[in-house]
Amino acid sequence: MYKILRKKFLTPAICLMDVLAPRVAQSAQPGQFLIVRAGEKNERIPLTICDYNREEGSVTIVTQLVGASTRIICSYEAGESFADVVGPLGQPSEFIHLSPEELSHSRYLFIAGGLGTAPVYPQVKYLHQAGAKVDVIIGARNKDLVILEEEMRAVSDHLYICTDDGSYGEKGLVTDIMGRLLDSGEKYDQAVAIGPMIMMKFVTLKGRQYGIPLIVSLNTLMVDGTGMCGACRVTIAGKTRFACVDGPEFNAYDVDFEEAMRRQGMYRDIEKEKDHQCHIGLHQ
Amino acid sequence: MANKIPRVPVREQDPAVRARNFEEVCYGYNEQEAVLEASRCLNCKKPRCVEACPVSIQIPAFISKVAAGDIKEAARIISQDSSLPAVCGRVCPQETQCEGSCILGVKGEPVAIGKLERFVADWSRQNGVRFADKAPANGIKVAVVGSGPAGLACASDLARWGYDVTVFEVLHKAGGVLQYGIPEFRLPKQEVVEYEVENVRRLGVKIETDVVVGRTVTVDDLFDKEGFKAVFIGSGAGLPKFMGIPGENLNGVFSANEFLTRNNLMHGYDPTYDTPVFSGRRSVIVGGGNVAMDAARTALRLGSEVTVVYRRTEKELPARVEEVHHAKEEGIEFRLLTNPVEILGDEKGWVRGIRCIRMELGEPDESGRRSPVPVPGSEFEIETDTVIMSLGTSPNPMIARSTPGLETNRRGCLIADEDGATTRPMVFAGGDAVTGAATVILAMGAGRRAAAAIHKALQSEK
Numbered sequence: 001m002y003k004i005l006r007k008k009f010l011t012p013a014i015c016l017m018d019v020l021a022p023r024v025a026q027s028a029q030p031g032q033f034l035i036v037r038a039g040e041k042n043e044r045i046p047l048t049i050c051d052y053n054r055e056e057g058s059v060t061i062v063t064q065l066v067g068a069s070t071r072i073i074c075s076y077e078a079g080e081s082f083a084d085v086v087g088p089l090g091q092p093s094e095f096i097h098l099s100p101e102e103l104s105h106s107r108y109l110f111i112a113g114g115l116g117t118a119p120v121y122p123q124v125k126y127l128h129q130a131g132a133k134v135d136v137i138i139g140a141r142n143k144d145l146v147i148l149e150e151e152m153r154a155v156s157d158h159l160y161i162c163t164d165d166g167s168y169g170e171k172g173l174v175t176d177i178m179g180r181l182l183d184s185g186e187k188y189d190q191a192v193a194i195g196p197m198i199m200m201k202f203v204t205l206k207g208r209q210y211g212i213p214l215i216v217s218l219n220t221l222m223v224d225g226t227g228m229c230g231a232c233r234v235t236i237a238g239k240t241r242f243a244c245v246d247g248p249e250f251n252a253y254d255v256d257f258e259e260a261m262r263r264q265g266m267y268r269d270i271e272k273e274k275d276h277q278c279h280i281g282l283h284q
Numbered sequence: 285m286a287n288k289i290p291r292v293p294v295r296e297q298d299p300a301v302r303a304r305n306f307e308e309v310c311y312g313y314n315e316q317e318a319v320l321e322a323s324r325c326l327n328c329k330k331p332r333c334v335e336a337c338p339v340s341i342q343i344p345a346f347i348s349k350v351a352a353g354d355i356k357e358a359a360r361i362i363s364q365d366s367s368l369p370a371v372c373g374r375v376c377p378q379e380t381q382c383e384g385s386c387i388l389g390v391k392g393e394p395v396a397i398g399k400l401e402r403f404v405a406d407w408s409r410q411n412g413v414r415f416a417d418k419a420p421a422n423g424i425k426v427a428v429v430g431s432g433p434a435g436l437a438c439a440s441d442l443a444r445w446g447y448d449v450t451v452f453e454v455l456h457k458a459g460g461v462l463q464y465g466i467p468e469f470r471l472p473k474q475e476v477v478e479y480e481v482e483n484v485r486r487l488g489v490k491i492e493t494d495v496v497v498g499r500t501v502t503v504d505d506l507f508d509k510e511g512f513k514a515v516f517i518g519s520g521a522g523l524p525k526f527m528g529i530p531g532e533n534l535n536g537v538f539s540a541n542e543f544l545t546r547n548n549l550m551h552g553y554d555p556t557y558d559t560p561v562f563s564g565r566r567s568v569i570v571g572g573g574n575v576a577m578d579a580a581r582t583a584l585r586l587g588s589e590v591t592v593v594y595r596r597t598e599k600e601l602p603a604r605v606e607e608v609h610h611a612k613e614e615g616i617e618f619r620l621l622t623n624p625v626e627i628l629g630d631e632k633g634w635v636r637g638i639r640c641i642r643m644e645l646g647e648p649d650e651s652g653r654r655s656p657v658p659v660p661g662s663e664f665e666i667e668t669d670t671v672i673m674s675l676g677t678s679p680n681p682m683i684a685r686s687t688p689g690l691e692t693n694r695r696g697c698l699i700a701d702e703d704g705a706t707t708r709p710m711v712f713a714g715g716d717a718v719t720g721a722a723t724v725i726l727a728m729g730a731g732r733r734a735a736a737a738i739h740k741a742l743q744s745e746k
Contacts, residue, residue: 023495023500023501024500027499027500027501032499037456041551041556041557041558042557042558043550043558043559043560044456044550068558069558072558083456084456084493084494085494086454086456086494086496086500087496087499087500088496088499088500089496089499223542223545223546223550224454224455224464224545226454226496226499226522226680226682227522227523227680227682228464228522228523228524228541228542228545228680229524229539229541229542229545229546230524230526230538230539230541230542231538231542233526233533234533235533240526240528240532240533245680245682259533259633262535262632262633263533263535265535266535266536266562267560267562
């Protein structure tokens with residue numbers, strides 16, 4: 001059992017939890033993820049690792065209420081325990097293999113969409129502590145979905161925020177800011193985009209115009225997260241890859257986004273039906 | 285003469301009924317049936333059945349106890365060589381092992397050794413009979429990676445000899461393929477698998493779930509940071525294969541691993557669990573092994589019409605004859621000498637059919653089997669909304685890649701000798717991780733041999 005040490009809602013729809021999982025905390029690296037199974041009858045849900053504290057043995061997860069399973073995870077309170085926390089899973093970000101010397105001369109641009117801000121944070125923090133220069137763009141649909149602003153500001157050189165409806169930061173899309181920065185002559189050695197599949201697709205189109213190296217992190221469907229089921233398969237440069245073990249990060253220009261988006265929705269109708277049944281079962 | 289008694293038939297759930305539920309197909313023997321069947325055994329002086337058993341269960345010895353009505357003693361005899369008798373009594377390919385070697389089988393029907401093993405194991409469980417004899421603790425730590433048949437067999441023997449054994453399991457339940465792969469209707473999870481895993485725990489074996497060796501910890505960590513003196517790797521062959529044909533990533537195409545894991549480990553067929561399972565109106569299963577039969581029969585039980593597509597003839601089907609027979613009884617259609625060439629999608633990217641080509645058997649290949657060759661111009665389509673790829677599995681590379689000095693062969697299998705010794709000192713391996721996908725019992729045999737080798741190596745270190 002994995003005890004929830006602290007819990008807070010960052011926005012009405014996004015919940016942050018610190019969970020005691022010493023083995024995961026000990027080995028987690030930027031770019032990796034974990035799987036949570038809340039209780040005995042719940043699904044295994046892949047979630048991003050937002051932070052880790054090796055001394056305390058805790059990992060920080062951030063969950064957005066989007067369906068039945070995430071609602072269950074967010075309904076757990078501090079002091080309660082999840083049945084399972086498995087990880088870290090996936091390959092760490094490539095930059096962890098770079099030397100401090102190399103990193104101190106590098107400049108990164110991160111593009112975070114909504115909940116994607118959570119997995120971006122440990123990467124920015126790692127790079128910042130290693131002496132790299134890091135700019136971050138956070139985009140969200142509206143003010144209620146902007147998270148971790150202060151935390152991110154503390155570890156980045158420049159932070160840009162935009163919302164689709166202009167309710168916070170500037171009104172517009174992450175690709176607008178990205179284009180403006182690159183147009184104004186800003187140079188980056190590497191860009192990284194993490195967020196909804198559709199956002200990553202458009203960032204990739206934008207990136208291609210400028211020829212900037214770009215990595216994306218694919219949040220596919222998964223069951224085990226260790227290469228067993230193949231639910232997470234994606235086409236990368238014409239070849240089938242498993243996001244859970246070969247990824248989750250890939251060269252953006254190699255990703256078949258249309259297929260990835262279609263596969264992500266495979267269980268949507270069944271889950272809606274299940275979600276509906278759940279409500280009937282609750283005596284509210 | 286004892287051998288004049290015909291083999292006692294085993295009672296099974298009616299095919300038309302069981303095709304719609306997940307309850308166990310085979311009911312097994314009752315005591316009366318078991319005693320009668322046991323009386324058929326000739327108690328050979330040189331029992332060929334024991335030689336043919338990968339874990340060398342003392343078969344005539346336990347059967348003679350059953351014949352005498354001393355089921356408890358029969359259970360004790362089995363427990364010396366196997367910690368998973370209720371599992372093996374259900375899923376072993378007895379027809380090619382113990383029963384295949386039974387002298388009665390030469391002219392008639394062999395003794396139903398598997399069904400007798402199952403009866404003894406089920407009787408023990410129902411009567412609360414357990415055997416946990418073990419040597420005094422020696423305080424030496426051994427790590428076992430994977431809680432499937434190989435790992436459990438290895439851990440059981442080592443625990444009996446007094447070692448301090450911890451098993452690391454990647455999934456949330458112990459049992460490996462017994463949990464995620466083999467369906468409830470062939471191998472009940474709570475009643476059988478969890479009970480026998482619990483028996484292994486009672487020997488003092490610790491099982492830590494949710495640990496991904498290669499990510500959460502490495503084999504080096506186990507030695508250097510956690511004080512283990514030897515490591516056994518029984519991580520199985522969990523990586524699904526695909527054909528590489530067009531359309532394989534369409535929505536509605538699954539690996540048998542995904543489909544079965546959702547149903548078995550995650551209880552997708554049970555509406556009280558959250559796991560979504562896609563069960564089409566029609567399912568095409570590609571492949572002819574036991575896993576293909578499991579996937580086909582699971583899809584059928586979820587309400588699908590099911591067709592199995594296999595490229596050779598019925599004679600070459602790698603699945604057990606019993607499984608094929610059960611599948612046919614339940615109404616599964618077999619399209620033999622047929623191979624998929626493309627999966628067809630609709631405008632939204634969902635499967636709408638599968639294009640196949642007819643095959644004929646050509647010259648024998650290096651394995652001695654006649655290899656199937658396509659018949660030109662014989663392509664045709666089968667309408668379906670689900671395709672389940674059951675083409676076999678290969679070992680997961682995660683452990684080998686994260687363990688310096690641990691070598692694999694071209695097929696990604698760990699290189700190990702007869703005793704399980706790998707290319708890395710004090711690291712042993714066995715089961716599907718070494719052989720590629722094989723059977724429960726062969727994995728258990730490998731786990732036992734490795735346990736003996738670990739014991740020898742650690743004793744000589746003293």
